[in-house]
Amino acid sequence: MGRKFWKNTEVGVYRVLMFLATSIIAIALLLIIVSILYKGLPSLNWQMLTQVPKGGYYFGKEGGILNAIIGSLYLSFGATILSFIISLPLAVYINIHRAKQKRLVNTVRFLLDLLWGVPSIVYGAFGFTIMIYFGLRASLLAGIITVTLFIIPIMVRSMDEVFKTVPKGLIEAALSLGSTRSETSYKVLSRQCIPGIITAILLAFGRAIGDAAAILFTTGYTDYIPTSLSQPTATLPLSIFFQLGSPIPEVQNRAYASAVVLTVIILIISIISRILSRKYYQERIK
Amino acid sequence: MGNESKIKIDNLNLHIGKNHILKNIHVSIPERQLTVILGPSGCGKTTLLKSLNRLTDLYPEMKIDGSIFLNEEDILHSKTEITLLRKKMGLLSQSPYPLPMSIYDNIAYGLRISGRRKKKYLIKRVEHYLTQVSLWDEVKDRLKDSASSLSIGQQQRLCLARGLAVDPEIILADEPTSALDPLSSKQIEELFVKLKQRYTIVVVTHILRQARRIADYVIFMYMGEVIEHGPAKDFFENPKEELTKEYLKGAFN
Numbered sequence: 357m358g359r360k361f362w363k364n365t366e367v368g369v370y371r372v373l374m375f376l377a378t379s380i381i382a383i384a385l386l387l388i389i390v391s392i393l394y395k396g397l398p399s400l401n402w403q404m405l406t407q408v409p410k411g412g413y414y415f416g417k418e419g420g421i422l423n424a425i426i427g428s429l430y431l432s433f434g435a436t437i438l439s440f441i442i443s444l445p446l447a448v449y450i451n452i453h454r455a456k457q458k459r460l461v462n463t464v465r466f467l468l469d470l471l472w473g474v475p476s477i478v479y480g481a482f483g484f485t486i487m488i489y490f491g492l493r494a495s496l497l498a499g500i501i502t503v504t505l506f507i508i509p510i511m512v513r514s515m516d517e518v519f520k521t522v523p524k525g526l527i528e529a530a531l532s533l534g535s536t537r538s539e540t541s542y543k544v545l546s547r548q549c550i551p552g553i554i555t556a557i558l559l560a561f562g563r564a565i566g567d568a569a570a571i572l573f574t575t576g577y578t579d580y581i582p583t584s585l586s587q588p589t590a591t592l593p594l595s596i597f598f599q600l601g602s603p604i605p606e607v608q609n610r611a612y613a614s615a616v617v618l619t620v621i622i623l624i625i626s627i628i629s630r631i632l633s634r635k636y637y638q639e640r641i642k
Numbered sequence: 643m644g645n646e647s648k649i650k651i652d653n654l655n656l657h658i659g660k661n662h663i664l665k666n667i668h669v670s671i672p673e674r675q676l677t678v679i680l681g682p683s684g685c686g687k688t689t690l691l692k693s694l695n696r697l698t699d700l701y702p703e704m705k706i707d708g709s710i711f712l713n714e715e716d717i718l719h720s721k722t723e724i725t726l727l728r729k730k731m732g733l734l735s736q737s738p739y740p741l742p743m744s745i746y747d748n749i750a751y752g753l754r755i756s757g758r759r760k761k762k763y764l765i766k767r768v769e770h771y772l773t774q775v776s777l778w779d780e781v782k783d784r785l786k787d788s789a790s791s792l793s794i795g796q797q798q799r800l801c802l803a804r805g806l807a808v809d810p811e812i813i814l815a816d817e818p819t820s821a822l823d824p825l826s827s828k829q830i831e832e833l834f835v836k837l838k839q840r841y842t843i844v845v846v847t848h849i850l851r852q853a854r855r856i857a858d859y860v861i862f863m864y865m866g867e868v869i870e871h872g873p874a875k876d877f878f879e880n881p882k883e884e885l886t887k888e889y890l891k892g893a894f895n
Binding site: 525543 | 697731732740743789790791804805
């Protein structure tokens with residue numbers, strides 16, 4: 357009695373809490389998936405995936421959401437690539453080249469965390485202001501730039517956390533071979549961190565493709581597939597938003613079908629990246 | 643055996659905050675011999691070793707002054723080209739850190755960053771260095787496998803081969819056998835004895851018996867100071883300082 361009793365109680369309480377937390381998340385996920393599938397699947401058809409909206413689509417007539425699918429892919433791939441080009445060097449720079457200046461590095465981290473916390477609608481409004489200032493109209497380019505700004509903090513901080521876990525011995529080993537700091541970073545450490553970097557990219561991509569607020573004012577919305585960066589474009593989140601706002605039940609159901617498409621795209625990207633990172637995961641040094 | 647000194651450490655001091663880690667180190671390391679830096683844990687052996695190839699740069703809290711001469715060039719001078727300097731020294735750490743790539747690439751990496759990229763040449767050199775550390779026969783059929791799939795002992799020999807591949811003059815080893823089983827440790831020790839014909843080797847250890855087995859020259863440190871240094875024979879048979887005598891008797895262990 358006494359000590360042992362309390363120890364067992366402690367373990368029991370934590371076990372129940374853990375079980376509850378896990379089930380809430382699992383159930384929520386399941387409910388989301390089931391409800392969009394239940395409402396969306398009946399309306400999902402080949403025509404919807406392969407056609408752009410025809411006249412009267414938003415009143416329940418013929419057409420599809422190909423414009424939004426392509427638009428979202430352009431936008432999120434564009435923004436992800438652009439922010440990767442900025443984020444990886446930044447994450448490497450603060451972890452390797454400036455690692456000695458603890459205060460500078462921590463300030464950068466703090467600023468990025470602040471930016472991470474800024475709601476995406478604020479980025480949207482900011483992007484809109486910039487756009488007006490330069491006399492641009494709502495376009496794919498303006499959307500890509502706004503979303504890039506919005507996902508950079510996410511990407512940099514996720515990569516940053518990965519770089520922090522690199523064993524010091526590995527850095528010492530690479531430097532001792534006479535590698536420069538950049539060779540150490542890009543040829544050795546990045547390799548060690550590839551699984552984490554892929555996760556960071558995925559996280560940012562998921563935010564980019566799913567966000568509606570940042571692109572509300574900046575990319576506009578059209579029924580056509582954009583053929584240049586200066587044209588406005590439709591996106592899946594906004595397509596869902598507009599269709600769900602319709603009073604016609606048929607159109608509302610198409611919104612759920614669009615949500616299914618969005619979810620499936622994210623699922624496919626996740627699976628591909630998992631497969632890509634598996635090879636590198638095995639080569640990692642523990 | 644030549645008695646030319648390879649590295650000259652002159653009035654070296656190192657502080658971390660208010661702690662004086664290395665105190666007025668003044669010692670030379672002979673060329674093409676195996677020098678052992680001996681001493682109890684926490685006496686500054688590893689720090690001294692790391693200042694030799696300026697890995698101390700990685701630790702912002704370390705303040706270092708004095709000079710370390712390698713072939714008349716001051717390692718600690720801020721204008722010294724640090725990557726070239728590090729290529730002259732291979733490092734073997736306490737536990738092996740192979741690079742996160744294949745066995746083959748681990749060796750080829752050092753060659754590639756020195757600008758040698760011809761495939762035929764690389765294949766030949768990789769075999770050469772793996773043979774030097776007696777690893778070739780064990781891995782020749784799995785060169786494309788990840789280096790982390792090797793056993794710890796094999797990984798340590800791979801790290802040694804990787805270090806040799808950049809064609810160093812000096813091999814620095816920081817308690818290189820502390821993570822290894824007795825058999826692997828023996829292999830590493832034998833390799834050192836073989837390699838000292840061609841390289842200057844500096845081994846940090848706190849294992850007295852290991853020092854007796856392999857050392858040509860001994861630097862004995864205690865609490866950040868060099869207490870005594872000299873050829874292994876003199877050091878073990880005729881120690882001059884009281885502290886050394888006590889240590890050799892095993893009073894510290």
